Amino acid sequence: MQVKILGSAAGGGFPQWNCACSNCARLRAGALRGRARTQAQLAVRTQNRGWCLINASPDLRAQILADSDFAPQETPRSSPIATVVLTSADVDQVMGLLHLREFQPLQIYATREIQEILREENSIFRALEQTAKQADWITIHASKPLELQSRAGEILGLSTEAFAISNSAPSYAGKSRTGDATGEYVIGLHIRADDHSIVVAPTLPRIEENWVAEWNRCDAVLVDGTFWSDDEMTRIRSGSKTASGMGHLPISRSAGMLRSLAKLTKPRKIFYHINNTNPILDEDSPEHAQVTAAGWEIAYDGMEITL
Amino acid sequence: MQVKILGSAAGGGFPQWNCACSNCARLRAGALRGRARTQAQLAVRTQNRGWCLINASPDLRAQILADSDFAPQETPRSSPIATVVLTSADVDQVMGLLHLREFQPLQIYATREIQEILREENSIFRALEQTAKQADWITIHASKPLELQSRAGEILGLSTEAFAISNSAPSYAGKSRTGDATGEYVIGLHIRADDHSIVVAPTLPRIEENWVAEWNRCDAVLVDGTFWSDDEMTRIRSGSKTASGMGHLPISRSAGMLRSLAKLTKPRKIFYHINNTNPILDEDSPEHAQVTAAGWEIAYDGMEITL
Numbered sequence: 001m002q003v004k005i006l007g008s009a010a011g012g013g014f015p016q017w018n019c020a021c022s023n024c025a026r027l028r029a030g031a032l033r034g035r036a037r038t039q040a041q042l043a044v045r046t047q048n049r050g051w052c053l054i055n056a057s058p059d060l061r062a063q064i065l066a067d068s069d070f071a072p073q074e075t076p077r078s079s080p081i082a083t084v085v086l087t088s089a090d091v092d093q094v095m096g097l098l099h100l101r102e103f104q105p106l107q108i109y110a111t112r113e114i115q116e117i118l119r120e121e122n123s124i125f126r127a128l129e130q131t132a133k134q135a136d137w138i139t140i141h142a143s144k145p146l147e148l149q150s151r152a153g154e155i156l157g158l159s160t161e162a163f164a165i166s167n168s169a170p171s172y173a174g175k176s177r178t179g180d181a182t183g184e185y186v187i188g189l190h191i192r193a194d195d196h197s198i199v200v201a202p203t204l205p206r207i208e209e210n211w212v213a214e215w216n217r218c219d220a221v222l223v224d225g226t227f228w229s230d231d232e233m234t235r236i237r238s239g240s241k242t243a244s245g246m247g248h249l250p251i252s253r254s255a256g257m258l259r260s261l262a263k264l265t266k267p268r269k270i271f272y273h274i275n276n277t278n279p280i281l282d283e284d285s286p287e288h289a290q291v292t293a294a295g296w297e298i299a300y301d302g303m304e305i306t307l
Numbered sequence: 308m309q310v311k312i313l314g315s316a317a318g319g320g321f322p323q324w325n326c327a328c329s330n331c332a333r334l335r336a337g338a339l340r341g342r343a344r345t346q347a348q349l350a351v352r353t354q355n356r357g358w359c360l361i362n363a364s365p366d367l368r369a370q371i372l373a374d375s376d377f378a379p380q381e382t383p384r385s386s387p388i389a390t391v392v393l394t395s396a397d398v399d400q401v402m403g404l405l406h407l408r409e410f411q412p413l414q415i416y417a418t419r420e421i422q423e424i425l426r427e428e429n430s431i432f433r434a435l436e437q438t439a440k441q442a443d444w445i446t447i448h449a450s451k452p453l454e455l456q457s458r459a460g461e462i463l464g465l466s467t468e469a470f471a472i473s474n475s476a477p478s479y480a481g482k483s484r485t486g487d488a489t490g491e492y493v494i495g496l497h498i499r500a501d502d503h504s505i506v507v508a509p510t511l512p513r514i515e516e517n518w519v520a521e522w523n524r525c526d527a528v529l530v531d532g533t534f535w536s537d538d539e540m541t542r543i544r545s546g547s548k549t550a551s552g553m554g555h556l557p558i559s560r561s562a563g564m565l566r567s568l569a570k571l572t573k574p575r576k577i578f579y580h581i582n583n584t585n586p587i588l589d590e591d592s593p594e595h596a597q598v599t600a601a602g603w604e605i606a607y608d609g610m611e612i613t614l
Contacts, residue, residue: 017409018386019379020385021383058405061324062369071327073327076328076543077543078325099365100324102319123429124401124479126479172434236383
């Protein structure tokens with residue numbers, strides 16, 4: 001099982017186009033020890049079969065072009081990318097579907113609620129369905145594992161099992177959705193291949209106790225590293241939401257990610273989906289040192305995991 | 308008046324993620340003399356005031372980061388980008404609006420029909436309107452010039468005048484739109500500053516005789532260089548539309564762009580929005596030689612025009 005981290009930043013990337021916070025300004029000036037990062041994008045495959053994308057980043061076109069593993073192998077048109085699994089309808093997780101619009105067969109796995117937003121509220125995603133052979137949508141449900149297949153029915157050797165994370169629709173979605181307390185709008189994923197498995201969850205508002213035991217049987221967890229502290233955004237922009245108000249448990253503090261996941265001993269522990277404001281992006285910061293001392297890895301673009 | 312060509316390719320860019328046509332395959336292999344190109348994006352300003360973007364490319368985040376002229380000047384957040392003017396609701400002209408979603412004040416100019424598609428059929432663009440200070444939409448009409456302003460009312464020193472090009476909605480748009488024969492779904496633009504002006508039209512299904520006289524009073528025309536020949540796409544992918552079926556007058560042939568615009572003598576003549584299949588991208592091709600011999604320039608990413 002091969003996992004590529006094509007993008008490791010949260011929405012907006014690092015630097016963010018309109019941001020001159022300490023991190024972004026110092027990165028632009030060459031005065032920060034750290035790496036630029038595109039928006040979060042994972043790709044998984046096993047046995048050199050088709051790639052499964054986890055979400056579809058706004059930076060997906062450049063991410064595909066940067067790695068020859070994703071280049072078409074057959075003329076005139078083709079792609080080794082077989083499927084996309086979505087964990088939410090957030091802009092930074094779905095916008096990249098539109099990069100994949102060029103008449104390519106594609107199997108897209110998403111919950112009913114995520115599909116409703118993309119397919120009923122947004123005609124632009126019909127660009128993926130201009131011909132009968134293009135995108136096909138498969139509904140996934142929490143706790144029901146599925147074998148992933150390509151659009152042509154090829155078995156990819158990967159299975160996915162979703163777990164429910166949040167019933168909050170993205171803020172752009174139709175107003176009628178705010179009262180839908182049962183919807184699977186945000187999920188996490190177990191991805192399994194042969195004897196190996198990973199957990200992927202770029203949005204985690206909390207850690208449930210039973211998750212920790214389950215995740216401890218996995219080989220790697222790639223989870224929400226968006227914010228260091230709860231007030232990180234409100235200090236940048238007045239009127240902003242807190243980290244928890246945006247559905248992200250911050251890394252620090254007594255109830256944060258580091259403490260809540262301290263009992264994870266077996267898997268590699270990797271923070272990804274890291275916001276441009278997060279001090280762990282500065283490799284000279286005490287926060288960076290604290291995270292790595294706790295046994296965590298900080299994802300970067302081009303990072304690769306082989307299990 | 309300063310014009311920057313941040314992206315010069317048609318939808319999909321060059322190379323296109325899933326394309327292994329002769330151009331794309333040779334570019335990837337380093338066997339084509341020519342440049343990679345991101346998707347079409349122009350930026351215009353005068354007197355160092357705010358930038359006006361013409362359309363919003365799917366590659367806009369990378370295009371902004373590649374040029375320090377577009378970096379924020381004020382902490383914690385800001386942008387020298389003041390406005391966007393849209394010429395259609397095609398995916399490759401509007402997708403990049405979502406790159407501009409980070410709570411930034413923005414003035415967006417578009418026809419009523421383009422706005423209807425984006426704002427009534429697509430909830431995802433509400434990401435631009437999460438606060439009262441974010442995007443404001445201004446309706447433009449063909450043949451009615453408008454002074455461009457920033458969201459805060461600053462005069463940019465630029466005016467725009469649209470001319471009607473097509474009443475065809477993009478293929479993803481609601482079915483009810485196909486019968487709307489009067490809608491301004493595709494427009495071209497005259498952009499004027501002081502004594503200078505340019506014409507911008509990435510989609511041209513035909514050339515009208517009176518346009519040629521008008522354009523001959525401009526300093527530069529940046530127009531549809533999508534396809535060399537009408538059957539360029541049908542030869543790549545069976546079932547594809549012809550160039551004219553997609554609303555693009557090809558460059559070659561007796562009724563093509565070169566012949567139709569042969570009487571343009573005053574302005575710089577620049578092809579942009581160039582599809583990955585177009586042989587003019589190969590600098591060793593006879594088609595490239597023919598275009599340049601006819602006095603045309605072939606746009607490339609990073610090209611700049613000062614008037």
